[in-house]
Amino acid sequence: MNGSIFVNLPFIVVAVLLALGFYTIGFKRNLIKVVIGVEILEGAVNMFIVALGYVKGGYAPIYTQAPPEAAGKMVLPTPQALTLTSIVIGVAVSALMLAFAVNIYKHYGTLDVTKIRRLRG
Amino acid sequence: MTTTIIRTTTKILAPLILVFGSYIILHGHLTPGGGFQGGAVFASGLALLIVANNKEKVKELFDKVPLSQLESLGALGFLGIGALGLMGYTFLKNVIANSDFLFGAPTPKGINPGYLNTGGTLSYLNIFVGTKVLAGLTSIVLIFFLILRRERDEW
Amino acid sequence: MMEHLPALMIAVPLFGAFTAPLFKKHYREVSIWTIIITGITVVLSLLLAKEVVTGGIMVYVFGADKPTLVLPSGYSVPIRIMFEVDAMSVFMAISATLMSFIGALYSYSHVERETGLEKYYALLMLLEVGILGMVLTGDLFNLFVFLEIAGIAGSALVGFRNYRGEASEAGIKYLMVSSVASLMVLFAVGILYGQYGNLNLAYIAKNVSFNMVDMIALGLLFTSFAMKCGAVPMHYWVPDAYTEVPAGINPPLLVATYASLYALFRVSFTLFANVVIDLARVGWIMSILGVLTMFIGVTMALVQKDVKRLMSYHAISQTGYMLLGVGVGLTVLHDPSKLAEFGRDAMAGGVFHIINHIIYKSLLLMTAGALFYVTGTRNLNEMGGLARKMPITAISFMVGAAAISGLPPFNGFASKLLIYETSYRLNPLLTVFAMVTSVLTLASFVKVFASAFLGPPLEKFENTREVPKPMIIAMVILAALCILFGLFPNLVLDKLVYPAVDALINFAQYHSWGGLA
Numbered sequence: 198m199n200g201s202i203f204v205n206l207p208f209i210v211v212a213v214l215l216a217l218g219f220y221t222i223g224f225k226r227n228l229i230k231v232v233i234g235v236e237i238l239e240g241a242v243n244m245f246i247v248a249l250g251y252v253k254g255g256y257a258p259i260y261t262q263a264p265p266e267a268a269g270k271m272v273l274p275t276p277q278a279l280t281l282t283s284i285v286i287g288v289a290v291s292a293l294m295l296a297f298a299v300n301i302y303k304h305y306g307t308l309d310v311t312k313i314r315r316l317r318g
Numbered sequence: 319m320t321t322t323i324i325r326t327t328t329k330i331l332a333p334l335i336l337v338f339g340s341y342i343i344l345h346g347h348l349t350p351g352g353g354f355q356g357g358a359v360f361a362s363g364l365a366l367l368i369v370a371n372n373k374e375k376v377k378e379l380f381d382k383v384p385l386s387q388l389e390s391l392g393a394l395g396f397l398g399i400g401a402l403g404l405m406g407y408t409f410l411k412n413v414i415a416n417s418d419f420l421f422g423a424p425t426p427k428g429i430n431p432g433y434l435n436t437g438g439t440l441s442y443l444n445i446f447v448g449t450k451v452l453a454g455l456t457s458i459v460l461i462f463f464l465i466l467r468r469e470r471d472e473w
Numbered sequence: 474m475m476e477h478l479p480a481l482m483i484a485v486p487l488f489g490a491f492t493a494p495l496f497k498k499h500y501r502e503v504s505i506w507t508i509i510i511t512g513i514t515v516v517l518s519l520l521l522a523k524e525v526v527t528g529g530i531m532v533y534v535f536g537a538d539k540p541t542l543v544l545p546s547g548y549s550v551p552i553r554i555m556f557e558v559d560a561m562s563v564f565m566a567i568s569a570t571l572m573s574f575i576g577a578l579y580s581y582s583h584v585e586r587e588t589g590l591e592k593y594y595a596l597l598m599l600l601e602v603g604i605l606g607m608v609l610t611g612d613l614f615n616l617f618v619f620l621e622i623a624g625i626a627g628s629a630l631v632g633f634r635n636y637r638g639e640a641s642e643a644g645i646k647y648l649m650v651s652s653v654a655s656l657m658v659l660f661a662v663g664i665l666y667g668q669y670g671n672l673n674l675a676y677i678a679k680n681v682s683f684n685m686v687d688m689i690a691l692g693l694l695f696t697s698f699a700m701k702c703g704a705v706p707m708h709y710w711v712p713d714a715y716t717e718v719p720a721g722i723n724p725p726l727l728v729a730t731y732a733s734l735y736a737l738f739r740v741s742f743t744l745f746a747n748v749v750i751d752l753a754r755v756g757w758i759m760s761i762l763g764v765l766t767m768f769i770g771v772t773m774a775l776v777q778k779d780v781k782r783l784m785s786y787h788a789i790s791q792t793g794y795m796l797l798g799v800g801v802g803l804t805v806l807h808d809p810s811k812l813a814e815f816g817r818d819a820m821a822g823g824v825f826h827i828i829n830h831i832i833y834k835s836l837l838l839m840t841a842g843a844l845f846y847v848t849g850t851r852n853l854n855e856m857g858g859l860a861r862k863m864p865i866t867a868i869s870f871m872v873g874a875a876a877i878s879g880l881p882p883f884n885g886f887a888s889k890l891l892i893y894e895t896s897y898r899l900n901p902l903l904t905v906f907a908m909v910t911s912v913l914t915l916a917s918f919v920k921v922f923a924s925a926f927l928g929p930p931l932e933k934f935e936n937t938r939e940v941p942k943p944m945i946i947a948m949v950i951l952a953a954l955c956i957l958f959g960l961f962p963n964l965v966l967d968k969l970v971y972p973a974v975d976a977l978i979n980f981a982q983y984h985s986w987g988g989l990a
Contacts, residue, residue, distance in 0.1 A: 222653065228645070235652055242660050249667040261348045261432030268429060275552075276666070279614055283659060285354055286621045290652045292458045293625060297632055297645035299465055304638025313642055386494050393491040397484060403536065409480035410536040 207248035214241035228301065228308040232294045239287045243280045250276025320370055328370040335363030339452070346444035347437035353447025360448070361455035368459055373467045376460070385457040392450025399442050414438040478521045479533040479556040482566065482605050486514055486573075490598035493591050500590040504581045507594040511574040511601065518570040522563040526972050530982065531558040532611070540673070551673040557611025559983060560972035561824075565608040565728075565735050567969070568828050572724035572835060573601040575947050579839055580721030582941035583846060587719075593633055599626040600725050607732045613662045614672045616736060617655055620701075623729045624651030630726070631718045643713035650710045654697035661693040674744060675984045683748040694740045695755070701733035704796060705766040708789045712773075715785035716851075720842020724835035727788065731827050734792070738799055738977060742806070746980040752806055759800030760896070764903055767793025767910045775917050779851045781841045783921065784834065787877060790910060791830045797907065798823020798892045801899050806978070815895040820974045822891030825966060829884040829958060833876040836951040840870040843940045843948070844925060853921060858930035862937045867926045869948040874922060876955045878915035884958035887966075 214237055221234030256267035258274050298308065305313045339360030346352030368376050403411030415438030416424045425436045489510030496503035525531055533556040534540045543549040558566075577597060584590060603623025610616055628651065632644025662672065664686055669677050681687060700707040711730075718726055741755055770790030777783035802820030805811040843866045844859065845851050860867040876883035879890075889911065896903040939945065958965055976983070 222649070231649070235649065235656075238653065238656050242656050242663065245660060246663045246666070249663060257350070259348075259350060260429055263429045265429065273552075275672070276663075279659075279663075279666075281354065282614075282618060286618070286625075286655075288358075288455070289625055290621070290648065293629060294645060294648055294652075295462070297641045297648065299462070300632070300635050300641040301638060301645065304641065313638075390491045390494050394488070397488055397491070401484065404477055404480070408534055408536060408538070409477065409484065412536060 207244060207251075211241050211245045211248065214238075214244065226309050226311055228298045228310055228313075229295075231310065232291060232298060235294065236287070236291055239283070239290075243283055243287075246276045246280050246283075250274075320372055324370050328366050332363050332366050332370075335366065336360055339363060339448075343444055343448035344434070344441075345432075346448075347440040348432040348434070353444040354451050356444070357448040357451025358455060360452040361459065364452070364456045365459040368456075368463050373464070376463065380460055385453045385460070388453035389450050389457070392446045392448070392453065395446035395449070396443055399439050399446065402439070410439075412438040412440065414442070475520070475524055476531075476533070478517060478524060479531060479558050479609055480535070482514065482517055482521065482609060483602060485517065486510060486598045486601045486605070490595045490602065493595035493598065496591050498591075500585065503591050503594050504577065504585075507577040507597060508574070508581065510598060511570065511577045514570040514601065514605075515567075515574050518563070518566045521558065522567055522969070525558055525560055525563045526968070530976075532556070533558070550671065551676050552671075554615060555611050555673075556609045557675065557983070558609050560969075560976040561735070561738070561974075562608045564824065564828070564969050564973040565732060566605055568831050569601060569604040569608065569725070569728045569732070572728045572831060573597065575835065575951060576721045576724040579724075579842070579944050579947040580719070581943040583721045583842055583944055584719050587634070589633075593630070593719075596626045596630050596633075597722065597725065600630065600722075600729060603627075604725065604729050604732045608735055611674050612672050613665065613674055613677070617659050617662055620658060620733070620736070621652070621655045623732065624648065624655060624701075627651070627714075627726055627729050630722045631714045633719060633722075634717070637717070640717045643710075643717040646710050647714040650707070651701060654701045657693050657697040661690040661697075664690040664693075674739070678744050678747060678980070679984050681745060681747055683745065687745075691740070691745055691755075694744075695737065695758075698733045698737040698740065699762065702730050702737065703766075703789050703792055704762050705769050705789070705793075708766070708770065711789050712782050712785035715788060715838065716779065716781045720781075720839050720845070723838040723842070724831070727831050727834055727838075730788075730792075731795075731831065734795060734827065741803060742977045743980050743983050746806070747984075753804045756800050756802070756804030756806070759803060760797050760899070760903060761800075763793040763796030763798075763800055764906045765793070766790065766796060768906055771910045771913045771917070775913065778853050780844060780853050780856075780921060780925065781838060781851050783853075783917065784837050784841055787837075787914060787917070788830075788834050790914065791826070791834065791877070793910070794889065794892055794907065795823045795826050795830070797896055797903060798826060798888075801892075801896050801903075802974075802978075804899065812978070815898040817971075817974055817978065818891055819895035819899075820977065821966060821970050822888050822895060824973050824977075825891065825962070825970045826885075826888035828965070828969075829876070829888050829955075832951055832954050832958070833873045833883075833885060836869055836873040836948060836955065837877065839944070839948055839951070840866050840873065843944055846940055846944070847937045848934065853924045856925040856931075857928040857934075858926075859934065859937070860926035861930060862934060863926075863939050865939060865945050866948065869952045870922065870926065872952040872955050874915075874918035876959065878918060879911045880915075882956065882959050884955050884962070887959055887962035 218234050218238035218241055221237060222231055225231055225234065252272045255272035256270050258271040301313055302308055307313065339356050342351040342359055343353060343356030400410045402413050403409050407413060414422045416422060421435060421437050421441040423433065423435045493503055535554045537553050540551045540553045540555045541549045542552045584593060600623055603619050603626055606619030607616060607623060610619060628644045628648035631647050632641045634640040665677055666672055668686060669680050671677060703711040715723060767790045770786050770793065774783050774786035777786060798819050802816045805816040848856055876885040879885045893904050893907060896907065
């Protein structure tokens, strides 16, 4: 009973965000919204990893002016490092996707994904 | 977009943001943050400057700044620092730590107030990554700005 | 210097990629620079292969001597970033470097009329870095990072001709697929990290318990890598991407696709190999996916009029052969008698087919690029009578077409025969589908040859002549490799393919690398 809903809350949010992201990618017609869907997915995955890295009673591993009681209780910051790397990659992906979207708008005059299917068959 | 509010806010905020960005880059080995985060903060300061000025001024300003070269410089510096480790150790080995070179002072064990002159290759790597990230992100913002402004003028 | 080879494999092309933008408008110089750098990586990968095949698995740790962290209590756990290179990685690394070199050589003339070439070559080398990183790494998170590098560089190259709307369309499609696939890989990595507290492939593989959550992780990894290597339900991005990309990038892009296939094998053989019960089921799924992929790919190819699009559908279909061969091996992995009887040969067929397919499909796509370079169109109905004008291209095309259809003296025959023989032992129906696919492949390439090269010479192609020398050299090298691998298959099989297969089968060896054992 020890407040399990609060312990699992981040994971519930992750599930909701994943569902939202896939819905946006699959059913939205505007290309910009599809790009936003990919970003939502990325946010969900990042949040999942950060939530995994939470240790109750642990301290952030920063030695600079840490409180004295933190010694020996610092957590391994791997999940945070993973999330940061994934954010860096996400920036590049979203920039490239938006650049493509701008280019598509220039050539087709629309961002509707159902109307820009010149490649088919 | 360039209203008086944005221009005034930019005048006050942009220098602060740029200084804060450099602080995060330089203190990357002591406090949370580092090359990417600091570079991103620095680039957001530059993005503010870009948004607050009109197209001709921005173009004039950034024609003189070799963003692409800065990006290459950052990446090559990172590789070079990594390759220093090949002299007897493995790639990316921290060879500068404890060597009395710049940033090479020995790090005290345990909780400490943080000394800037430590960290070895980490500090150099942070600086080079920061250079690359600020150049890269600024050029992304700049390119989108120039494209979108041009299209608004046309239609 | 030999022990630093794995790091140099990444560092050299990265150095090339970051210096390329400094060349600015000197396009000729930057393309020569790329040819030099990719040539150096070919030499490095051959040296690495020699080291690994003779000396066993190589472990390279970044920034430290040992991959493990030993706590005062005596508990040791690997935390460093490291590369773990076995014969299978080396096999893929050789394909990657060789194809990047061929691509750079071909691009020298093929894209000389375009602008922004310094970025093109920088991206080419970044794509190579992504592939090499994926195949050399021994760390799950690094796998994700390099997967994304290859995906971003690849999609930027797909959209390189930004004056064509179709290129941007194909580019965003490829980027969408690859970023969603990579995010799902990251999700699976997170699941595994949450359970085992580590990212090291060998460490997780040793401790994997295969409970419910692990099954979800395996499913996510399997589907996302299958998505990125163009297996059937998610194959729609392949023809678009391969058609729109400049022909010089086709060889490295093909290898990027098969690097995902490598990751799929790595996950199912190394990561989950200790799990005895369900592996046969995974193998059956892989084989059936392979048969579906090859059959649907070839039927879609038959109706195409665009020459590069037709060949792209054949690329999908050929991926099926690799999945079938390795899938047959996976079904019998825990049955030593059957494994020795046909499982090992089936996997050898599948792995050998990877390099064969990369060679002849690159050759075919490059001849298609040469046709486009000369005629300015990719529509088969508008071509004709080009054999007399472009004899070398025509001969290269014939070699490639014969190889892809599995005709005897060429390399496609060697690997396809291995797959036929062994899949027959598992289930004859699989073989029937594989052979029908082969016949249909031959039929569609006869059609291409007849409509592009034969027939009366058309008036509008009166003044065409053979493509420039660098393109010819690149095509001739690949055609020679096709014939060489077909005449002496044992040379490649013994030196490269069987060591790679044994590396996959002897997963215990991979698990007990130096630091942790």
